[in-house]
Amino acid sequence: MTTSDMEVPSAVDSPSTASVDISMFDYTPSYCEENVYLLCKKLCMIGVADAEGSDLFVVFISNENRHVPLWHQKASSRADGVILWDYHVICIQKNREGKALYQVWDLASTLPFPAPLAHYVSEVVQPSFQLYPEYQRLFRVVHAPLFLRFFASDRRHMKDSVGNWISPPPTHENIVAEDGTVHNLDEYIRVSAADVVPDIRDDSFKAVLSQKFGLVINESQLEGFFTSFVDN
Numbered sequence: 001m002t003t004s005d006m007e008v009p010s011a012v013d014s015p016s017t018a019s020v021d022i023s024m025f026d027y028t029p030s031y032c033e034e035n036v037y038l039l040c041k042k043l044c045m046i047g048v049a050d051a052e053g054s055d056l057f058v059v060f061i062s063n064e065n066r067h068v069p070l071w072h073q074k075a076s077s078r079a080d081g082v083i084l085w086d087y088h089v090i091c092i093q094k095n096r097e098g099k100a101l102y103q104v105w106d107l108a109s110t111l112p113f114p115a116p117l118a119h120y121v122s123e124v125v126q127p128s129f130q131l132y133p134e135y136q137r138l139f140r141v142v143h144a145p146l147f148l149r150f151f152a153s154d155r156r157h158m159k160d161s162v163g164n165w166i167s168p169p170p171t172h173e174n175i176v177a178e179d180g181t182v183h184n185l186d187e188y189i190r191v192s193a194a195d196v197v198p199d200i201r202d203d204s205f206k207a208v209l210s211q212k213f214g215l216v217i218n219e220s221q222l223e224g225f226f227t228s229f230v231d232n
Contacts (some may be wrong), residue, residue: 001032001087020048022113029075030158030167032089033060033185034106037175038153039091040144043105049144055094056144057208057226061137062087064192068137070124074109081110087189091144092117092226102226117226127219138191139222142214150212152177153185191216200225 020186024046026038040056043049049056061068066086076083095101101115104124110116111123121127123136156164167205176182195216197204204225207215217225 001030001085001089002090007043015165020046020113022107026106026170026172028170029153031106031170032087033151033153033188034043034170034172034175036089036091036105036186037148037173039105039107039187043089043091043093051094053144053148057092057094057200058092058142058144059092060087060140060187060191061085062140063136063138065134065175066189069135070137071126072124074108074110080210090120092141092227095166099119100153114143117223121219121223125219125222130201137219138193138196138216139219140188140191140214140216141225142212144186146212146214149178150181150184151175151188152181152183154183157185187213193218197221200228 003102025035025042027035036058040049040053040058044051044053059124061070062085066083068088069082070085070088072081073083074081087152088108091105093103093105095103104111104117104120105114106120106124107113109120109124110192111120116121155169158169160166174182177184195206196218197215200217200221204215
């Protein structure tokens with residue numbers, strides 16, 4: 001994951017998360033996909049999430065141009081925290097008490113950790129901010145149990161043309177998928193407007209639970225997808 005600063009063109013924690021501190025989680029700058037992979041595992045291990053991660057959803061944010069602005073990001077040098085990522089990855093968790101509340105775990109954000117979904121969308125995605133079409137954000141939603149089984153990265157995307165690291169890699173071993181795949185990150189990042197589901201229906205929710213690469217929605221569908229269907 002790489003970034004650049006840009007001129008953008010024209011809660012309350014649940015009891016289960018109250019004692020969670022961001023310092024408890026591994027974080028390597030520019031490796032958001034691996035950070036979220038480890039975060040999901042940790043949330044399951046410490047009991048903040050379901051043991052299998054069934055209440056967790058991994059969300060890749062990108063577009064065809066791989067230029068997506070997000071606000072309140074630690075890597076930004078601007079006061080408003082806006083930055084232009086090629087892609088970003090977050091985790092969205094369903095409230096475990098059965099309430100219509102969802103929270104976002106974003107290790108790269110300056111917002112509360114975790115942040116309520118509505119607050120995160122308003123402050124980080126800022127859908128009311130008018131963007132040129134080439135900066136519109138798309139969201140690939142993947143059920144965490146599938147992501148933890150099938151995601152793989154050998155970090156090839158973080159090396160330049162002569163094999164030097166663009167950003168220092170994590171100290172843990174490369175992530176290898178359950179089926180032996182060593183790298184499929186591009187398949188998660190790659191999104192286009194043609195991939196977006198035309199409307200959110202019951203079978204959209206079922207697709208997320210059954211397809212290893214989930215489904216793609218746009219920013220106007222993001223909150224509605226979770227509040228309408230993840231409760232099912």
